[in-house]
Amino acid sequence: MRFKIEPRPVPSRLMKYCSPLLAALLMLISGLIIFTMLGKDPIEAFHAFFVEPINDLYGIGELFIKAAPLMLIGTGLAVGFRASIWNIGAEGQL
The missing domain is CATH 1.10.287 (Helix Hairpins)
Structure with missing residues (x-):
């Protein structure tokens, strides 16, 4: 079988x-x-x-600082994928 x-x-x-x-x-x-x-x-x-990263406003701000480039990368990749363009090196191009 x-x-x-x-x-x-x-x-x-x-x-x-x-x-x-x-x-x-x-x-x-x-x-x-x-x-x-x-x-x-x-x-x-x-x-x-x-828990520690979200205990105070400084930690939350640092999370947003580190997350912002990743959100931009994700947005750029979404546009590229929607246009049927494949890009595997997105984070390196930041």
Whole structure:
């Protein structure tokens, strides 16, 4: 019996919503394992990654400063993809 891989015309509603949640859950679990293996407190590490950057206005401003170029890159890529132009080096051209 030969298996044939065919793309789905439309992903199921379950996969549409569960796949990002599954990816985030796997990221948290792998981070927990890595920090535990390094002998660090995973809760403290997650606090440093996810809570500390938004504790004050300075941190929020820094997030926007770092996110603005990425948003510009995404906008430029969206225009290029819409015009059927493929550009793989967008971030390097920043």
